[in-house]
Amino acid sequence: MFDSLSEGLQSAFKSLSGKGKLTEGNMRDGLKIVEQSLLESDVSYSVVKEFMAHVTEKALGKRVLLSLRPHEELVRIVHEELVEILGPVDPSLHLNADRPTILMLCGLQGSGKTTTCGKLTQLLREQNIQPLLVAADLQRPAAIEQLKVIGEQLGVPVHAETEHKDPVKVCQNGVDRARRDGNRVVILDTAGRLAIDAELMDQLKRIDKKVGPDQVYLVVDGMTGQDAVNSAGAFNEALELDGVIMTKLDGDARGGALLSVKQVTGVPIKFIGTGERFDALEPFRPEGMAGRILQ
Numbered sequence: 086m087f088d089s090l091s092e093g094l095q096s097a098f099k100s101l102s103g104k105g106k107l108t109e110g111n112m113r114d115g116l117k118i119v120e121q122s123l124l125e126s127d128v129s130y131s132v133v134k135e136f137m138a139h140v141t142e143k144a145l146g147k148r149v150l151l152s153l154r155p156h157e158e159l160v161r162i163v164h165e166e167l168v169e170i171l172g173p174v175d176p177s178l179h180l181n182a183d184r185p186t187i188l189m190l191c192g193l194q195g196s197g198k199t200t201t202c203g204k205l206t207q208l209l210r211e212q213n214i215q216p217l218l219v220a221a222d223l224q225r226p227a228a229i230e231q232l233k234v235i236g237e238q239l240g241v242p243v244h245a246e247t248e249h250k251d252p253v254k255v256c257q258n259g260v261d262r263a264r265r266d267g268n269r270v271v272i273l274d275t276a277g278r279l280a281i282d283a284e285l286m287d288q289l290k291r292i293d294k295k296v297g298p299d300q301v302y303l304v305v306d307g308m309t310g311q312d313a314v315n316s317a318g319a320f321n322e323a324l325e326l327d328g329v330i331m332t333k334l335d336g337d338a339r340g341g342a343l344l345s346v347k348q349v350t351g352v353p354i355k356f357i358g359t360g361e362r363f364d365a366l367e368p369f370r371p372e373g374m375a376g377r378i379l380q
């Protein structure tokens with residue numbers, strides 16, 4: 086699983102065989118390779134520094150199991166630490182038993198919010214739950230159309246009000262409609278921007294306050310690396326996030342941004358998007374992602 090890293094570590098540790106202990110001195114080269122690997126995976130510099138401090142503390146003086154070579158022991162420690170930071174696993178949408186569950190998706194424009202609305206809808210449809218989608222992205226006229234098409238494709242209702250200019254009102258009306266029609270879940274597709282701005286954040290805060298979503302999920306584009314981390318920080322400050330969905334991990338991105346986003350927000354990574362189709366949504370698995378980041 087960690088072929089390239091293991092090779093590097095192997096040579097860094099070749100002088101160590103038989104010593105039995107990982108010490109600060111003989112670990113230095115191996116740790117440098119781990120650090121480099123994380124930076125190449127798009128993990129942010131400050132997160133890498135903090136992570137390496139933890140790993141060093143954990144590994145220092147630790148007895149190397151007789152059956153393992155030192156580089157394997159270090160990789161194991163690094164992997165373990167990554168899994169711990171990336172966890173816990175929580176793919177549940179925490180649906181209410183007695184009233185509609187309101188899921189609010191937010192994120193930058195192009196991050197994959199609207200597509201993710203479709204993916205979550207597909208997931209719910211598989212559980213025989215019919216969600217109501219609410220087109221609250223009034224910034225991008227095409228977004229309303231896009232959501233309507235998704236609703237038609239998946240056979241679920243879409244609440245859209247082209248005459249309304251206030252997304253808070255649209256969301257409130259959508260939730261009222263779901264209560265009337267008996268939809269167990271409401272998914273709010275909110276507006277994004279190409280970059281964070283105060284007006285967007287203000288709009289999202291108003292929706293959060295007035296509509297009271299049960300779960301607020303940040304959708305981040307896994308291809309954008311450092312930008313994903315910066316935007317996650319800003320969204321996390323403005324809203325009480327309950328989870329993160331990282332999209333576009335079907336590409337070349339090694340997913341290091343996920344580690345930074347997790348560190349910045351502290352909320353569970355719920356799902357990852359692995360394609361444009363509605364079935365391309367996977368519950369997040371820290372073990373798999375740790376292996377990918379370390380490759």
Ligand code: GDP
Pocket residue numbers: 192193194195196197198199200201277332333334335336357358359360361365
């Ligand atoms: P929004 O502006 O946040 O609503 O973003 P969209 O849902 O419109 O998505 C922007 C683009 O990213 C579209 O072309 C989607 O098909 C694409 N997209 C979304 N999620 C994924 C994903 O997981 N993988 C890939 N490859 N493309 C995705």
